Amino acid sequence: MKKFTTVSDVENLQEIIKKALEIKANPLSETEKGKGKTIGLVFLNSSLRTRLSSQIAAQNLGLNVLTLNAAQEAWNLEFADGAVMNGDTVEHIKDAIEVLNQYCDIIAVRCFAGMKGKEDDVNESILSQFEKHAKVPVISLESATRHPLQSLADCITITENxxxxxxxxxxxxxxxxxxxxxxxxxxxxxxxxxxxxxxxxxxxxxxxxxxxxxxxxxxxxxxxxxxxxxxxxxxxxxxxxxxxxxxxxxxxxxxxxxxxxxxxxxxxxxxxxxxxxxxxxxxxxxxxxxxxIIYQQAKNRIFSAQAVFSEILLSLSRF
Amino acid sequence: MKKFTTVSDVENLQEIIKKALEIKANPLSETEKGKGKTIGLVFLNSSLRTRLSSQIAAQNLGLNVLTLNAAQEAWNLEFADGAVMNGDTVEHIKDAIEVLNQYCDIIAVRCFAGMKGKEDDVNESILSQFEKHAKVPVISLESATRHPLQSLADCITITENxxxxxxxxxxxxxxxxxxxxxxxxxxxxxxxxxxxxxxxxxxxxxxxxxxxxxxxxxxxxxxxxxxxxxxxxxxxxxxxxxxxxxxxxxxxxxxxxxxxxxxxxxxxxxxxxxxxxxxxxxxxxxxxxxxxIIYQQAKNRIFSAQAVFSEILLSLSRF
Amino acid sequence: MKKFTTVSDVENLQEIIKKALEIKANPLSETEKGKGKTIGLVFLNSSLRTRLSSQIAAQNLGLNVLTLNAAQEAWNLEFADGAVMNGDTVEHIKDAIEVLNQYCDIIAVRCFAGMKGKEDDVNESILSQFEKHAKVPVISLESATRHPLQSLADCITITENxxxxxxxxxxxxxxxxxxxxxxxxxxxxxxxxxxxxxxxxxxxxxxxxxxxxxxxxxxxxxxxxxxxxxxxxxxxxxxxxxxxxxxxxxxxxxxxxxxxxxxxxxxxxxxxxxxxxxxxxxxxxxxxxxxxIIYQQAKNRIFSAQAVFSEILLSLSRF
Structure with a gap:
């Protein structure tokens, strides 16, 4: 798996559900898999479950984790290509992404719909920039139109029940x-x-x-x-x-x-x-x-994330 | 020790002071004790010493640490039982706690007095929700009426002096x-x-x-x-x-x-x-x-936390 | 190296550039060097590159990392010596520093120029307090008048090119x-x-x-x-x-x-x-x-930081 932003990135859904359930039975079975590798968790929006479950999943795999609350901790981002940046924005999203390329082996990002323009949201105005400029695998932690780690956790939960x-x-x-x-x-x-x-x-x-x-x-x-x-x-x-x-x-x-x-x-x-x-x-x-079974769903967010991170790590080691 | 929110959770005060002083003499003596376990540090209020000393103590014990600045990083919390949540609050505290149950082996929480109603504060309107809904050990990082990790550090400091x-x-x-x-x-x-x-x-x-x-x-x-x-x-x-x-x-x-x-x-x-x-x-x-001896007190916050986390880990391994 | 706030803290510039390039070729060559030691990264201002590259550098050296967004996570700081603190400020910077002394083996701090008074900035009104009160090595993550980790990364980048x-x-x-x-x-x-x-x-x-x-x-x-x-x-x-x-x-x-x-x-x-x-x-x-070569510069921030942290660790082990 070279990226994870939609269900179409999953080659075999039943296989990854099976893998997630194996991880749930034995979460610490691959603690060396991510050693020496770094995942950046970039939050452009609030998060409780996604934030914590992603951190746990990454730690279980031995990954280094960098968590960035982009708006509060870094700089106000510009999203428009070709913008003359003489206003409130301080750093262009594509420069931030290029820097993350230098620092991370995997970039995971949460970027909600702005709910201001249909076209912007349907076209994934933010996630698409990550997909375009990232040189490492991109994982969606929820974007304008999709929340695939949630959906995978939902599939796991239905399978269990x-x-x-x-x-x-x-x-x-x-x-x-x-x-x-x-x-x-x-x-x-x-x-x-x-x-x-x-x-x-x-x-x-x-x-x-x-x-x-x-x-x-x-x-x-x-x-x-x-x-x-x-x-x-x-x-x-x-x-x-x-x-x-x-x-x-x-x-x-x-x-x-x-x-x-x-x-x-x-x-x-x-x-x-x-x-x-x-x-x-x-x-x-x-x-x-x-x-x-709502809290069970929440718990399965860990194993959804861990199964995806594990697959992504596999693709990294192939290069 | 199955929880730590008041002095009455401590079976033998002199024993835990002694243990804390042993930890101070050798802080890295139990680096494997928390391996594979996760402590969630949930901050509903500002913190310098508690935040840092708890992280150090947890790291010294080999625990995974999840730090959550609840208000800024997650969702605006509702505290009233039975509330019709059609206002500003986005997530009920009891749902947040149930999710933390799924993710953490220990939940530590800082929740100051609101200072708006005596009854709310005396009844520990927030900590009591953690004590009621948490299915894992709860540690107070200061609540409306008590600051037990501080008090234990104070006992350690007086003993030393x-x-x-x-x-x-x-x-x-x-x-x-x-x-x-x-x-x-x-x-x-x-x-x-x-x-x-x-x-x-x-x-x-x-x-x-x-x-x-x-x-x-x-x-x-x-x-x-x-x-x-x-x-x-x-x-x-x-x-x-x-x-x-x-x-x-x-x-x-x-x-x-x-x-x-x-x-x-x-x-x-x-x-x-x-x-x-x-x-x-x-x-x-x-x-x-x-x-x-004020800075010495601050330093002893590490060993106060580490002694408590260590005791709590002992109780976890009994189950 | 006992501190790192200006170029004059570097004994031999060519040597540290060489060391940084060796680290770049093999970033995980010293993963045990910082074991059991803690670096505090204190941010009084926004940061993307400095924040992430410092964390990576510290993790590569096996250091424990404490990251503190001082303004948002801790207390409003007072900077004036002798102040009667009956206003908005809650904690004096020198007390915060003394506490960091208790918790950290190395203190790194970002403190921008206030741009309100020339004298304050030229005299490094904030960094100077760290230099005065810290009892452990101080590293500048950019101060009022200097950004030495950036400059070292610039030297590395020019050397490479x-x-x-x-x-x-x-x-x-x-x-x-x-x-x-x-x-x-x-x-x-x-x-x-x-x-x-x-x-x-x-x-x-x-x-x-x-x-x-x-x-x-x-x-x-x-x-x-x-x-x-x-x-x-x-x-x-x-x-x-x-x-x-x-x-x-x-x-x-x-x-x-x-x-x-x-x-x-x-x-x-x-x-x-x-x-x-x-x-x-x-x-x-x-x-x-x-x-x-701007993104290359950004990448070299990791090796600039890691070379400096590594030198500082060497000085710690001498005591």
């Missing part, structure tokens, strides 16, 4: 929020589930359909109750409008996931990437209930 | 400040000194008596000169009113510790937890004078 | 900027080049002469075209007025380095310490052109 012979029904359901939220987790979950042996259904209010480039042939239903029927897994996540980019069109009905709604499912396991707004996206009773 | 046969007279004296300060260091020092073989006296202006739950039978004197007489150790610290919570009632006389006041003591050693406001709490001449 | 028998002509040229910038890089480059076997020329507009204490006998030319003629290396850097301290007197002509201006040189290699304001200090075509 499904031992039956038939395909599980997996419902990705929109949830309420108070402000415009990016599409990365929703897009990414759709994209990865399409590679899994599951029946995926997406439920969201009218006006909230995700980018069809991600949903593809997945069934999208605007009636949450209908979608949840017989679900084996329910993935809860908010996102804003994609069509009317970052808008929050009025929503009919109550989309917060509650025990009452869960009763309509096949005793579905409940998933969420966190952080979650309790009693807005889902109720306390669901969050704290026995159907929640 | 007292070789006589009789009990030393230890005076905890209030000092001036410009804004309302929490009671944690004062409370905690009182609580720990009551377990030491010393004669403890507390001096503070009227209106500034500490919570009697901490001072208990300790003599409280409102005349600083009288209290300081024949003191062997003087611990300088400001705190605001406890009765009229966080108020700063008018103070008669000058309570700043000076050489003139020190002359009244038994050539007392001067202590302070730092940071200190020079020429407000104590004079430059005292701070820089030969009676000050 | 000059294999001819005669002295290269090295031109330090002023470049435009939008706000008053400190003199540290310019001063320091002058100071170090005077110790190298090069012909140094400084080009800057009238009113922008650097402090003569640094430029000494170096030729200063106010005509950029004349200065650039036949240059082998061009070092681009802005600084504000030194005479009329921190002012930005009007500049005649265009001083931004372009390919057109570069055509006037001996196909000069272009250098800059970064961060650079593209299309203000130099054009995109220069920055991205084949004459730029």
């Amino acid at each position: 499904w031992k039956k012979d038939h395909k599980p029904k997996v419902v990705l359901t929109w949830a309420p929020h108070i402000k415009p939220i990016a599409h990365a987790v929703g897009n990414s979950f759709a994209e990865w589930m399409q590679e899994m042996d599951v029946e995926l259904v997406i439920a969201n209010p009218e006006g909230y359909d995700l980018d069809p480039a991600f949903t593809k042939d997945t069934k999208v239903i605007h009636d949450q109750d209908e979608a949840l029927k017989d679900a084996d897994f329910v993935y809860v996540k908010n996102w804003s409008s994609f069509d009317d980019y970052a808008a929050m069109p009025e929503v009919k009905g109550d989309w917060m996931l509650t025990n009452e709604k869960l009763a309509n499912t096949n005793s579905a396991k409940v998933m969420h990437c966190l952080p979650v707004r309790r009693n807005v996206e889902l109720s306390d009773e669901v969050m704290d209930g026995e159907n929640s | 007292w070789k006589k046969d009789h009990k030393p007279k230890v005076v905890l004296t209030w000092a001036p400040h410009i804004k309302p300060i929490a009671h944690a260091v004062g409370n905690s020092f009182a609580e720990w000194m009551q377990e030491m073989d010393v004669e403890l006296v507390i001096a503070n202006p009227e209106g500034y008596d500490l919570d009697p739950a901490f001072t208990k039978d300790t003599k409280v004197i409102h005349d600083q000169d009288e209290a300081l007489k024949d003191a062997d150790f003087v611990y300088v610290k400001n705190w605001s009113s406890f009765d009229d919570y966080a108020a700063m009632p008018e103070v008669k006389g000058d309570w700043m510790l000076t050489n003139e006041k020190l002359a009244n003591t038994n050539s007392a050693k001067v202590m302070h937890c730092l940071p200190v406001r020079r020429n407000v709490e104590l004079s430059d001449e005292v701070m820089d004078g030969e009676n000050s | 000059w294999k001819k028998d005669h002295k290269p002509k090295v031109v330090l040229t002023w470049a435009p900027h939008i706000k008053p910038i400190a003199h540290a890089v310019g001063n320091s480059f002058a100071e170090w080049m005077q110790e190298m076997d090069v012909e140094l020329v400084i080009a800057n507009p009238e009113g922008y002469d650097l402090d003569p204490a640094f430029t000494k006998d170096t030729k200063v030319i106010h005509d950029q075209d004349e200065a650039l003629k036949d240059a082998d290396f061009v070092y681009v850097k802005n600084w504000s007025s030194f005479d009329d301290y921190a002012a930005m007197p009007e500049v005649k002509g265009d001083w931004m380095l372009t390919n057109e201006k570069l055509a006037n040189t001996n196909s000069a290699k272009v250098m800059h310490c970064l961060p650079v304001r593209r299309n203000v200090e130099l054009s995109d075509e220069v920055m991205d052109g084949e004459n730029s």
Whole structure:
């Protein structure tokens, strides 16, 4: 694996899930693999799980870890090519990346959608600069349109929780929020589930359909109750409008996931990437209930990251 | 030791002081003890000594260290149970703690008093959430009402500086400040000194008596000169009113510790937890004078932390 | 080497350049040298290259690294001796330093010029406190008047890029900027080049002469075209007025380095310490052109730091 920014970077999804579960059973089995190598974890946005799980994964592999909170610790970045930098920005992103090339064997970066222009976000205005200028493998710690380490952790978690012979029904359901939220987790979950042996259904209010480039042939239903029927897994996540980019069109009905709604499912396991707004996206009773596998998902972030870092290290040693 | 948030978590105070002094003599004697284990250091507030000494102590034990500046690096936390999170808060503290459970073998947390409501602070509104939800040992890096790693360092420092046969007279004296300060260091020092073989006296202006739950039978004197007489150790610290919570009632006389006041003591050693406001709490001449053992106290923060982490690791290996 | 804040701390410049190049060829040759020792990296200002390269250098030497973003993570510092600390400052710099003495074997500090008072900056109001109060070796990560780790990296880079028998002509040229910038890089480059076997020329507009204490006998030319003629290396850097301290007197002509201006040189290699304001200090075509050795300079920051840390460790082991 030479980079990791989308599911298409994974050659064999079942293999990497298997590897992640082996790592989970024995996290310290490759403590020499990263010796003498350095991973840079660059955060352009807030992070709890990604920050800590990536550090643990890297430490488990013996990697040196450099963590950079770019905005607070370094310089205000310019993103526009050809900019005359006579304003507030102090360093061009491409120069920062070229310097990271000199210092790191792997560059991992978190760069959220700006939510200001559809084109900028769809085109991954920041991640694309890393993909263009990095001379070492790039790993996404969540970008404008995708959150692949989360999605891999989701695949691991579903695999751990499904031992039956038939395909599980997996419902990705929109949830309420108070402000415009990016599409990365929703897009990414759709994209990865399409590679899994599951029946995926997406439920969201009218006006909230995700980018069809991600949903593809997945069934999208605007009636949450209908979608949840017989679900084996329910993935809860908010996102804003994609069509009317970052808008929050009025929503009919109550989309917060509650025990009452869960009763309509096949005793579905409940998933969420966190952080979650309790009693807005889902109720306390669901969050704290026995159907929640949300903290297990969080734990699997370690093994998702470690499996990816381990594969990337393998590609490094080939050169 | 299964947690460390108050003196009552210490089974044998003299034993842990002895252990800390052994560690001080040989800090790298247990570099394998924490191998493969992870301590999360979570800071909800500023820290210099606690931050650095905890990192050193953890490194000396071979622990992996995750440091999280929660407010700046992660998400704005909600503390109210049952909250409908439709405001500024993005993640509930109990979800953050459950995630830390997945990532850490030990959770250490700094969470100052909010100084806005007596009940919230007395009930340790934040630390109590960690004690309730953590499934791994919790260590206080200072909480609303206590600063036990500081107090243990204070015990170590007094032990190092007292070789006589009789009990030393230890005076905890209030000092001036410009804004309302929490009671944690004062409370905690009182609580720990009551377990030491010393004669403890507390001096503070009227209106500034500490919570009697901490001072208990300790003599409280409102005349600083009288209290300081024949003191062997003087611990300088400001705190605001406890009765009229966080108020700063008018103070008669000058309570700043000076050489003139020190002359009244038994050539007392001067202590302070730092940071200190020079020429407000104590004079430059005292701070820089030969009676000050304040930097020695700061150094002993390493061995206080290392002794505690070492004991906690012992309890982990029992499971 | 007992400290590293100016070129005069280096006993033999050619020797340390040679050592740095050996380290570059084999960065992991001394991984045990720093074992059990701790370096504190204290940042009072932003940093990308210095932060990361220092961490890598320290890790390569097996040192424990403590990184402190002083303003954001610790306490608001007081710098005035004798201050009555009844204002916004919470901890005196000398107390912070005394605590670092207790925790670190080496203290490295970044403390930019305040650009508010000439005297404060010329006298190194912050670094001088470290030099006065530190009881362990002090390393400058850039101070008010100097940036020696950058200058050493510059010497390494020039050495790598000059294999001819005669002295290269090295031109330090002023470049435009939008706000008053400190003199540290310019001063320091002058100071170090005077110790190298090069012909140094400084080009800057009238009113922008650097402090003569640094430029000494170096030729200063106010005509950029004349200065650039036949240059082998061009070092681009802005600084504000030194005479009329921190002012930005009007500049005649265009001083931004372009390919057109570069055509006037001996196909000069272009250098800059970064961060650079593209299309203000130099054009995109220069920055991205084949004459730029700017990223190589950035990489050499690792080996500059590692050579210095390694020398400092040697002095520690002598005591």
